[in-house]
Amino acid sequence: MALIKFLKPKNQLEEGGRTSAPVQRDDGEPEKNCPNCHKDIPISRLWANDLVCPCGYHFRVKARQRIQMITDKDSFYEMYSGLKSDNPLNFPGYKNKIKTVRKASGEEEAVICGVATIGRKKCCLFVMEPYFMMGSMGSAVGEKITALFEYGIEQRLPVIGFTVSGGARMQEGLLSLMQMAKTSAAVKRHSDAGLLYIAVLTDPTTGGVSASFAMEADIILAEPGATVGFAGARVIEQTTRKSLPKGFQKSEFVLEHGFIDSIVPRTGQKRYLAELLKLHDGRAIL
């Protein structure tokens, strides 16, 4: 597997999680330029529309903002919040890097876990953080997600997971690779217990995460235009020396090839998930 580093950020929102220097309009309202339609959109308008441009472009969103968008008001209860990766291999530069990332993102790790209600239905929820090393999966991310599935089994709760990841965290070496197996085993146990798991793949879901829990859900949804794939597009181009097909590794492309159940725009996700939870509420008794 080629682990890829995420190519250049596609928009300024991706840098550090804060809106970096938006353009100021004459009347004082800050604006964002949309990389898709190239229009300047007032920030307030983007916020009112879950960070989706009127043209349909989905801006990247911080995990905590996403939790607010998806869950019933004040229903989210965070779990395992204190858990974070140490530097198990004493990997050069990792300690400083992670310190900087923690400071800039305001998060301890690349995933937030907990329980919440969506449409008044209770579920376990994990949301990966794009502003924390692009959702890179290290030992703590694996541990938190595994623990959440185990909690789901214990409490007989469904799990909903929003994925965003460049893959395994190479600074934790083999231990990060092992998180793929560890989380997969937990997903399997949860599944064998007859419980529902829904994954929502957001931009980007690649590498080790796409080869483990992102692709193991009963129902796999994705945001429009999200990059979903195992190997990085650039690596594939270098390996094969061929140009890539149009729309390669975009969620629409992956859906067409049969690996995603449905593409659900962000503004409709809460209702969609609530409906799915409702339909799976209480198992059929034959």
Added chain:
Amino acid sequence: MKDAAYERVKLARDNHRPTGLDYIKNIFQGFMEFHGDRCYSDDPAIVGGIATLGKNPVTVIAIEKGHTAKERSYRNFGAPHPEGYRKALRLMKQAEKFGRPIICFIDTSGAYCGVGAEERGQGQAIAENLMEMSTLCVPVISILIGEGGSGGALALAVADRVWMLQNAVYSVISPEGCASILWKDSGKAETAAASLKLTAEDAKSLGVIERILSEKELGKKEFYDRIRTLLVKEIKTLTNDFDLVGNRYNRFRSLGVSAVVKE
């Protein structure tokens, strides 16, 4: 020390090392190869089938790199497509049905990076193996014989016992890839190799593998006999494990726990 790790990488990649099929031919008797994933095609990068180990039938699966230039190209240099992983899983499920232990030999720089592999769900194929292997109710032993390249290797290594040849390597990313991402310089592969802790000794001290296999008389009869004896013994132990699946879960469940700190 720095060079030592990268020396291992070079040794692990050496064309003259025994490949998967050499192990199958020399350790087992009467190997019968089965082809195809029943979905799309037969991936020559992964070989699988039934054989006899000692007195008992086993399912054997190996990633095969090939020796000659022609063989290597036919085997896609041991870089499997999704079909390969799906064939492997099909054979593992078959083994489970008939109560046969499973032995996997792993030697890959990684799952193949290509358009077709992506279109046919490389990530999904690996994910499915990780998930399904975690609950196989027959003993599974995986041996890394050369390169253990990331998810493409792990997809055959969710096992009760994972062993490594003395000069095999097991890593989340190739040292070259790591160096070019982190330091924008693939020339720093030696530093990366040392930092990634990818040698057999490293893997053992991290708890990722149980045993390091000596390369004394590598490729000779004595070498294969020694591995056969170890396999027979270990399978006997695993067959008597009444909580095989539970113990396999705990084996992977514990990995990385000590790398996590609490606020």
